[in-house]
Amino acid sequence: MWKLNRFALALFSVILFSCEKEDSLKEPGSNEAINHWTLDQMQQYYYWNTEIKTTNDYQQRPDLFFKSILFQDDHYSMIMQTLNSDTYGNTLTNTFGFDMVQLQAATGTIQVVTQVVPFSEADLLGLKRGDTLSYMNNELLDKSNMKALINKSFHLPAINLKRKDGKIFILPASYISQPVVYMSKIISSSPTVGYIFLSQFDFSGAYLLLEAVQNFKSKQVKDLVVDLRYNPGGQVAFASFCALLFANIRENEIFAKYQGNKNIKKLEDSFSAALQRQPEGYSFVAKEVLKEGLGLNRIYILTGLNTASASEMLINGLQPYIQVIQVGDKTYGKDMASSTISTPKKIHGSERSWHLLPMVYKIYNKLDQGNYNAGILPQKPINEFDFLPLVPIGDIQDPLIEEVLHTINAHKPQARNASDKKHKTNSNIHQYLGSSYETIPIEISPR
Numbered sequence: 001m002w003k004l005n006r007f008a009l010a011l012f013s014v015i016l017f018s019c020e021k022e023d024s025l026k027e028p029g030s031n032e033a034i035n036h037w038t039l040d041q042m043q044q045y046y047y048w049n050t051e052i053k054t055t056n057d058y059q060q061r062p063d064l065f066f067k068s069i070l071f072q073d074d075h076y077s078m079i080m081q082t083l084n085s086d087t088y089g090n091t092l093t094n095t096f097g098f099d100m101v102q103l104q105a106a107t108g109t110i111q112v113v114t115q116v117v118p119f120s121e122a123d124l125l126g127l128k129r130g131d132t133l134s135y136m137n138n139e140l141l142d143k144s145n146m147k148a149l150i151n152k153s154f155h156l157p158a159i160n161l162k163r164k165d166g167k168i169f170i171l172p173a174s175y176i177s178q179p180v181v182y183m184s185k186i187i188s189s190s191p192t193v194g195y196i197f198l199s200q201f202d203f204s205g206a207y208l209l210l211e212a213v214q215n216f217k218s219k220q221v222k223d224l225v226v227d228l229r230y231n232p233g234g235q236v237a238f239a240s241f242c243a244l245l246f247a248n249i250r251e252n253e254i255f256a257k258y259q260g261n262k263n264i265k266k267l268e269d270s271f272s273a274a275l276q277r278q279p280e281g282y283s284f285v286a287k288e289v290l291k292e293g294l295g296l297n298r299i300y301i302l303t304g305l306n307t308a309s310a311s312e313m314l315i316n317g318l319q320p321y322i323q324v325i326q327v328g329d330k331t332y333g334k335d336m337a338s339s340t341i342s343t344p345k346k347i348h349g350s351e352r353s354w355h356l357l358p359m360v361y362k363i364y365n366k367l368d369q370g371n372y373n374a375g376i377l378p379q380k381p382i383n384e385f386d387f388l389p390l391v392p393i394g395d396i397q398d399p400l401i402e403e404v405l406h407t408i409n410a411h412k413p414q415a416r417n418a419s420d421k422k423h424k425t426n427s428n429i430h431q432y433l434g435s436s437y438e439t440i441p442i443e444i445s446p447r
Contacts, residue, residue, distance in 0.1 A: 028349025032058040035065040037347045038079075038356060045339065045446055046358045048074060049261050062354050076336055076439065077359050082352040090154040092436045093178055093199075096171045097122035099230065100133060101306075101435040102146050103385055109143045109433065112390065115199070115230055117178050121171050127161070130390035135162035143433055150436050180205020183394045184212035186219060188405055194221040195401065197393050198242070200440060201234030201310045203282050206241060210292060213245045217294055224294060225404050227302040227393070229328060229384070233309025233440040236337075240274035242314055244289040247322045248297050251275075251286035255317045257368065258337060258361035264446045267361070298323040300404045303378060305432055308332035308439040313363055315376055320366040325407065328382055328400050329432075330375035337361040337442040360446050380407070385430040 026033045035058040043049050048071035055068055066079040093099045097120025100113050111133040116123045134141060136149045137160050153159045154173070161169040182197040194216040198205070216224065224246060240255055251272040258267040272286035301315055303326055312331045318324050336359040343354045364370035380403055384390065387399045396402065 028346060029351035031060060031062060031065070033347055033349075034062045034343060034354055035060065037343060038062065038066055038354075039069065041341050041356055042069060042358055044263055045260075045341065045360050046071075046077075047261055047336065047360055047362065049263070066356065074359055076334060076441070077338065078357040078441070080355045080357070082355070091438050092150065092153075092159075093117060094176050095154060095173050096120075096159050097176045098127055098171075099436060101385070102141075102143060102433040103430040104143070104433050105430050109141070110430070111141050111146065112385070112388070114390065114435075115393075117176055118182060120176050121174075122169065125169050125171070126167075127163075127169055127171075129392055130388070132164040132389075133161055134164050136160070138162075146434070147436075177204070179208070181208040181212060184215070185394060186216075186221070187225065187394070187396050187401060188223075188408070191223060191408065192219055192221050193223045193225065193405065193408060194219075195225045195227065195394055197227040198231055198311075200231055201236075201238035201242070201314075203235060203238055203241075203279050206238070206282060206284070209242070209245065213294060214292060217292075221294060222296075223298065223300065223404075223408050224296055225300045225302065225401065227400075228307045228311040228314075229302050229304040229400075230306050230437065231308070231311040232306060232332075232437055233311050233313075233334070233442060235277075235279070236269070236274050236310055236313065236442055236444070237276070237278040239310045239314045239317070240269075240271045240286075241278070241284060241289060243318055244271055244275065244286055245293040246296055246299055247293070247318055248295045249290075249318075249321045251290060253321065254366040256313060257364040257366070258444055259364065260361045260446060264360065267444065296322065298325065300325045300327060300407075302400045302404075303328040303331050303376070304384065305329050305375075306332060306435060306437040308437075309334045310440070310442050312372065312376055313442060316363070316365045316369060316372065319369065325380065325404075326376065326378035327380040327403050327407075328378055328384065330377050330381075331372070332439060333373045333375040334439050334442075335363050335370055335372045337363055337444040339444060339446050357441055357443075361444055363442070383430075383432075385432060388430065 042052055051071040053069045063079050070077055097117040098113055099115040100111050103110050113129055113131040116127050116129055139149060158170050158172045178199050180199055180202050182199055184196040187193050187195045196212055252270050254268055255271045255274050256269045275286050301324060315324055338357045339360045341356045362370060382399055382403055384399060391397050
């Protein structure tokens, strides 16, 4: 009897010890607690919830665990931690005030500046769109090291750039607020054609955009060119705001449909409903925005390989209602919406909270057209990198703008050929290799 009691006591002790150990591992703020919670959320909301990779390693750092369970074709889902800048999406644009792409030429790789943020240090020091960069932080740039050098730069107090002509640019790291509207102007007077460059979709540029549209309206603009070549997306509400200002639509017509996994209801957004998700501090009403708008039945949209997310959503969402003439290269191909899911206090405890941004929905338009994960193809394909050096943004010698003006003026095909002879660098075709551009997530709350 004594032996039996001793055995029972020993067994109870093992069970108690095991429970205490399990409880301590799952205590609030522990990797295991956060990772178990993460897996639960992903199984509920993740678009590819049936494709989640299995793992028993719940002791990993939460960001590594999150990435380890993602569907292999998912390149967009993210995880961030409060006050942990290593998990944030720094870019050259918002840190140093410029952006660039890398091209393969017959002579090797070249790095071409595509954007310089107005009034940034880069702009003030004379860095210009079209400049070719050869060195970064005293290392020769090539196709094997560009990404690594850029990522390393985000942890330095400044970035050191050397232009092909030998000029050095030392740009301090800082938070740079990029203007939404880089430029708006009339690019043709007969007929009257308006041009506007939008760097992203963010309500910080709402009043400048409204002012630009009102100016176009006063000048009786009949054709509008919207340059989204380097627009990585942003707020769905701002995309709707643009649609209401540009196009002949009704506020209650369908802008987008959202399809998730079997656990989540399908959603629909009218232009008005999408606009209502504008940030706190703004109070635009769809019906009033329409009154201020141009009401066009046709717009020209300039696109490239870095046109992504909500900017693609604008193109797809307008196509059922007006003629959208796309000029340039195919778009990035982000036809997904995410949602932010944050750890509750009982999970993260006294530690900093974690925020999941999994892909939750596929996006479609009123006619159920979508599935553009390979990019939206333009009706008038032009590779701007076949025409170097790049001219300033909004310059009428830009090959994409030239193509729009030729189309509007009903020029014969020979006119395009003449332009080719003047600009195209036929002897040195440039193949796009990559860039530092980062897409901005489309956020929709699942129901």
